[in-house]
Amino acid sequence: MFKEVLSMKPAIHIETYGEGSVTFVICCGLSQTTANWRTFVKNHRQYRWILFDPRGQGRSTMGERPYLLEDHVSDLLSVLTLEEIEKAILIGFSHGGRVALHFAASYPEMVEQLILVSTAAHSPALRKVLLRSWYELLQIGGVPAMAWGALPSIVGPKILADFKNNPELLVKGMDSRNTKQGLLAMLDGMFSYPEVDEDTAKIHCPTLIMRGGRDPLLDQEDDVIFREHLPHCEINVFPNCGHTLALEEPERFWLQVQKFIESKQ
Secondary structure: OEEEEOOOOOOEEEEEEOOOOOEEEEEOOOOOOHHHOHHHHHOOOOOEEEEEOOOOEOOOOOOOOOOOHHHHHHHHHHHHHHOOOOOEEEEEEOHHHHHHHHHHHHOHHHEEEEEEEOOOOOOOHHHHHHHHHHHHHHHHHHHHHHHHHHHHHHOOHHHHHHOOOOOHHHHHHHHHHEOHHHHHHHHHHHOOOOOOHHHHOOOOOOEEEEEEOOOOOOOHHHHHHHHHHOOOOEEEEEOOOOOOHHHHOHHHHHHHHHHHHHHOO
16 A cells, blocks of 8 residues: 655655564665565565655655754654554665664664664775765766766676666666655765664664675675674675665575564564
């Protein structure tokens, strides 16, 4: 079911799928929308799934700018409240993982389990420069320019191989689901996010962390930091995947998720 919740400020686009006693909520990454996850969740309708477009992305409206981390957490809280969800398993992808982490620290009673996918634990110089380069490309050439500059980093090697004869389709997809002003607002806020250790000390729910071994945005140092601050977390590395591991190897991704949640029941 699709909803545009106009009473929320900003108005948030929400989609719900499946039925079951277990509820998953997916927090999308930068430039992602519900469209990126729709096929995946439709294959697992034995669970209840909540998808939503982050403010300024997809069908959700902009809201005030720049976006603080607390703004995204507030949106997530509003989505769960609207859907009458008392407790859920959060899956956060990349930027959405940072949002999910902060939410779990702020509202621990509402998070049954936490799954962080391609989520950074620190901000090395390379990552900061990459984010700044996307911001500058947006300023100069809009979403298409940012897409061309970001694709080698945010789209994994398997997906790039699938589109090697027509990568323009990937650019068109990102352009059709995003706006220049929305992504600028996202990036403006991300530059001032606090380090994750402000949140990890407050996390006590079971936590699964997954990343791709060929992800240029993450490295072993992220694993070290998460293990230090979340000593009971589980970490899985997909050796041949990039940043979009859940889309590159969806069956293996789901197997890891399923094993994790079943082991904690």
